[in-house]
Amino acid sequence: MNAPELMASHSSPEVPTPKKAVEVRQASVIYPAADKPVHALSNVDLTIQSGEFISLIGPSGCGKTTLLRVIADLEPITSGEVLVNGLTPQExxxxxxxxYVFQAPALFPWRTVLGNVMLPLQLQNRQPEACKEIALEQLERVGLKGFEKKYPWQLSGGMQQRVSIARAMGFEPRILMMDEPFGALDEITRDNLNEQLQQLWQRERRTVVFVTHSIDEAVYLSTRIVVMSPRPGRILKIIDSTLPDERTLSMRDTPEFNALAHEVREALADGHAH
Structure with missing residues (x-):
């Protein structure tokens, strides 16, 4: 894997300015409706630097997923501007x-685990040997070595979601977008995948934009937490994490973790009060 682009060279004393992975400027999304238009997002401003792990958190219907879909070119904006690596979302x-990792794994049931992970690489017309090699490497990264020949229906929900992550990582995207990928899983599986995702981010330092309803999940995973208001979705507060980059699940019992979780909870409560 390439070293993160924002890391300084060992030979140079200068620290380069981090690159902007995502820029959202005054973005609004309004859905037309029979009675009155629905304002999903209102004048959102957000800059995400390359290599950050950003969580979007807020009440149901606050526009978290809409914002993620706007960045991913799955949803048009009504007004404003969005840039991804300096390009339009479509570019x-x-x-x-x-x-992009969806809430549900979205795997093809007739393809094996290996076949599912190879698919985006095959669509890029990569050599068959290269497709297989990259897919096997990604499956090992998410702890699924030995499951290559299984079909999705033979796997648990957590394992299926890991296949989705391996597939999304396979073509080495610079940005990984995740829409509540662990929301439907039991707590033990979710903890396990949170830990694996944190370790994956440690190794790769790719930019991650992550939607969640869970305060603990947001605090455990993120370098910054973006708290959103009830509809119309606005950014209420951006909270910088004070936790070290390398984290373990045991940190959730520390005063520092609890203080951050309390700050997120207060921001969410303030949003509901207004």
């Missing part, structure tokens, strides 16, 4: 600049 999508 970034065509350049395959990001991987």
């Amino acid at each position: 970034a999508r065509m350049a395959r600049a990001y991987g």
